Amino acid sequence: MTATVEPVxxxxxxxxxxxxxxxxxxxxxxxxxxxxxxxxxxxxxIGATMLAVLLAGxxxxxxxxxxxxxxxxxxxxxxxxxxxxxxxALRGPAPTAQPAVDALVSFGVQRALIWYRDSWTAGxxxxxxxxxxxxxxDRVIDDAxxxxxVTEVDGETNIAxxxxxxxxxxxxxxxxxxxxSSTLRSVRLSLILAGAITIVLAIITATIASRRxxxxxxxxxxxxxxxxxxxxxxxxxxxxxxxxxxxSESFNDMASALQERIERDARFAxxxxxxxxxxxxxxxxxxxxxxxxxxxxPDRAREAVDLLSSDVARFRTxxxxxxxxxxxxxxxxxxHTDELLLTxxxxxxxxxSSMPDTPVIIGDRADNMLIxxxxxxxxxxxxxxxxxxxxxxxxAAEVRVExxxxxxxxxxxxxxxxxxxVPHHERRLVFERFxxxxxxxxxxxxxxxxxxxxxxxxxxxxxxxxVWVADRADRTDGAAFIVELPAEDISADLDGEDPA
Amino acid sequence: xxxxxxxLTVEDDERIRxxxxxxxxxxxxxxLEASSGEEAIGLFTIHQxxxxxxxxxxxxxxxxxxxxxxxxxxxxxxxxxxxxxDTHDIVAGLEAGxxxxxxxxxxxxxxxxxxxxxLRRVRPSGTPHARVVFGDLEIIPDEGKVLCSGTxxxxxxxxxxxxxxxxxxxxxxxxxxxxxDKVWGYDYFGDGRLVDVHVRRLRTKIETDPAHPRHVVTVxxxxxxxxx
Numbered sequence: 001m002t003a004t005v006e007p008v009x010x011x012x013x014x015x016x017x018x019x020x021x022x023x024x025x026x027x028x029x030x031x032x033x034x035x036x037x038x039x040x041x042x043x044x045x046i047g048a049t050m051l052a053v054l055l056a057g058x059x060x061x062x063x064x065x066x067x068x069x070x071x072x073x074x075x076x077x078x079x080x081x082x083x084x085x086x087x088x089a090l091r092g093p094a095p096t097a098q099p100a101v102d103a104l105v106s107f108g109v110q111r112a113l114i115w116y117r118d119s120w121t122a123g124x125x126x127x128x129x130x131x132x133x134x135x136x137x138d139r140v141i142d143d144a145x146x147x148x149x150v151t152e153v154d155g156e157t158n159i160a161x162x163x164x165x166x167x168x169x170x171x172x173x174x175x176x177x178x179x180x181s182s183t184l185r186s187v188r189l190s191l192i193l194a195g196a197i198t199i200v201l202a203i204i205t206a207t208i209a210s211r212r213x214x215x216x217x218x219x220x221x222x223x224x225x226x227x228x229x230x231x232x233x234x235x236x237x238x239x240x241x242x243x244x245x246x247x248s249e250s251f252n253d254m255a256s257a258l259q260e261r262i263e264r265d266a267r268f269a270x271x272x273x274x275x276x277x278x279x280x281x282x283x284x285x286x287x288x289x290x291x292x293x294x295x296x297x298p299d300r301a302r303e304a305v306d307l308l309s310s311d312v313a314r315f316r317t318x319x320x321x322x323x324x325x326x327x328x329x330x331x332x333x334x335x336h337t338d339e340l341l342l343t344x345x346x347x348x349x350x351x352x353s354s355m356p357d358t359p360v361i362i363g364d365r366a367d368n369m370l371i372x373x374x375x376x377x378x379x380x381x382x383x384x385x386x387x388x389x390x391x392x393x394x395x396a397a398e399v400r401v402e403x404x405x406x407x408x409x410x411x412x413x414x415x416x417x418x419x420x421x422v423p424h425h426e427r428r429l430v431f432e433r434f435x436x437x438x439x440x441x442x443x444x445x446x447x448x449x450x451x452x453x454x455x456x457x458x459x460x461x462x463x464x465x466x467v468w469v470a471d472r473a474d475r476t477d478g479a480a481f482i483v484e485l486p487a488e489d490i491s492a493d494l495d496g497e498d499p500a
Numbered sequence: 501x502x503x504x505x506x507x508l509t510v511e512d513d514e515r516i517r518x519x520x521x522x523x524x525x526x527x528x529x530x531x532l533e534a535s536s537g538e539e540a541i542g543l544f545t546i547h548q549x550x551x552x553x554x555x556x557x558x559x560x561x562x563x564x565x566x567x568x569x570x571x572x573x574x575x576x577x578x579x580x581x582x583x584x585x586d587t588h589d590i591v592a593g594l595e596a597g598x599x600x601x602x603x604x605x606x607x608x609x610x611x612x613x614x615x616x617x618x619l620r621r622v623r624p625s626g627t628p629h630a631r632v633v634f635g636d637l638e639i640i641p642d643e644g645k646v647l648c649s650g651t652x653x654x655x656x657x658x659x660x661x662x663x664x665x666x667x668x669x670x671x672x673x674x675x676x677x678x679x680x681d682k683v684w685g686y687d688y689f690g691d692g693r694l695v696d697v698h699v700r701r702l703r704t705k706i707e708t709d710p711a712h713p714r715h716v717v718t719v720x721x722x723x724x725x726x727x728x
Binding site for chain 2: 274277278279280281282283284285286288289292316319327332334336338348352375376379
């Protein structure tokens with residue numbers, strides 16, 4: 001089993017809330033930069049829009065000028081032809097242009113106008129002489145050159161073409177541009193549609209592309225998190241992409257270096273402890289041999305042996321704790337879990353601790369709680385907390401087993417002492433390794449290893465629980481160390497069965 | 501305590517060996533010392549000690565190998581002594597045939613208690629029947645014999661004791677703690693791996709298919725049960 005990084009040690013003072021509050025304000029002031037994915041998306045979107053607009057604009061421009069030009073050419077050609085017909089009709093010379101107009105109407109030419117002998121003869125309806133722009137009339141009649149102009153007649157776009165004729169005459173004809181407009185309108189619509197589709201496609205492509213582009217970053221982030229969480233052998237998969245291979249290679253190099261270093265440090269601590277075990281075995285064994293002959297010793301020698309023996313015991317605890325904590329650091333701790341009845345387990349654990357007579361008070365509903373735990377490690381937790389109460393908590397303690405709230409699948413083991421308590425600012429620190437607290441004098445001369453509570457925190461975390469310090473439940477002087485563990489109420493299963 | 505109980509201690513560290521020897525002699529036992537596996541094998545064949553204490557880290561033949569060598573010819577109780585309480589070493593030691601283990605630094609009292617428990621284990625207390633039969637498995641406690649389909653199976657003393665404890669109450673589920681207490685003399689906080697490894701070894705000897713045991717059955721979350 002590997003360790004995780006969630007903080008387990010909670011403190012019930014309010015310092016943290018304040019700092020969080022400040023941080024919140026600070027964050028709100030700072031503008032968040034855009035993420036890589038959003039930037040890729042935006043770039044794609046801007047590019048696609050610009051491209052779509054440019055293409056559509058060019059296409060529309062070309063198409064419209066082409067269509068209009070064709071229409072103009074056709075109109076000029078038709079005018080030229082009709083002008084010749086009119087010229088023929090006027091030959092004679094005819095007294096009026098009416099027969100010529102009639103001839104044109106019979107061909108289906110409706111929008112014709114003829115200037116003949118200083119008067120206008122018009123075809124039908126609205127297309128009268130006053131609809132002709134003066135500039136066109138001037139050009140055709142006065143300058144006697146063919147000309148054309150785009151003009152509005154009753155809200156309809158027309159091209160008016162003028163053709164000078166012999167004998168002081170001129171021929172004008174209107175051609176509707178409605179057809180052209182509607183063609184252009186449908187071209188415009190198609191282009192807008194095409195542009196929209198392009199942009200939508202660009203968004204889709206950009207989303208996929210940005211996701212793909214960011215994926216290695218996500219993988220790297222996950223791997224980094226895993227490493228931070230203790231899974232030191234996490235590596236990124238080899239990447240075929242030469243640009244990203246650099247990232248994954250250097251990431252993996254970093255991870256290897258980190259792993260090597262952490263393992264080396266952990267191995268060193270572990271090796272040191274192992275090397276210390278052999279002389280310690282001799283020391284402890286020899287002292288036991290002397291202690292067995294204690295009565296034969298002179299008083300002063302007996303006193304010295306007692307001192308020696310208590311310090312060897314302390315040294316032994318220190319070495320064992322160091323070894324244990326180095327195993328945590330190496331991520332080499334595996335739990336051997338059993339299903340245990342909480343109250344029974346706590347009573348057993350207290351009975352083998354340094355203060356076996358410590359009262360165990362069982363709270364409401366705590367009787368039939370089942371925990372899944374490594375019994376030896378969890379017994380160490382209780383033993384260490386009782387040692388802590390013995391050394392720093394006035395030498396007496398109570399252990400309470402409580403269920404904090406019905407329905408929540410947790411149980412609390414509270415070890416309460418009668419010492420001076422732990423001030424708020426030290427409540428987190430006491431779980432640090434070799435933490436002696438601010439009041440060094442108060443804790444001086446203790447015979448703990450300085451690792452006891454740090455080990456408690458590690459063990460509890462490995463069991464999926466948390467540990468923290470609070471005031472005693474009855475608000476008298478002293479500290480309460482609370483271990484919260486996942487637990488299951490099995491009263492229903494035990495109903496009607498003999499609990500023994 | 502029998503006066504001529506002989507304990508062979510195999511340890512390359514002379515100081516530890518001396519302390520152990522003194523402590524065990526205080527308990528009235530005769531101590532044979534060996535500083536290497538090779539020396540231990542020689543002493544073992546000559547003196548046939550009652551208990552062997554083996555340090556895992558030995559020059560030359562290591563503790564595991566020594567244990568396996570001894571196991572080939574003898575069912576003498578073996579205690580492994582290790583400077584590492586890593587799961588790997590402990591399980592490997594038990595797999596090699598050790599009956600129990602101790603981690604350095606140990607107390608003399610603890611060492612004596614372990615040896616005493618092993619010596620006590622030769623015959624289980626008050627087995628009611630002269631012969632217990634579980635299908636093709638037959639146990640004769642008084643003779644220390646186990647027959648599997650009529651052929652005698654060779655068990656170590658600890659394996660035999662474990663089997664007899666469960667045979668006393670056929671069909672009853674024994675928790676690991678109960679077995680640790682009855683067979684090894686441990687309290688509530690004994691190491692359940694001792695039971696697990698011994699059960700595994702027992703199965704390879706008495707089960708036709710050790711992967712699907714018929715006699716020594718695991719009851720999940722509770723322990724083990726002996727059935728026919």
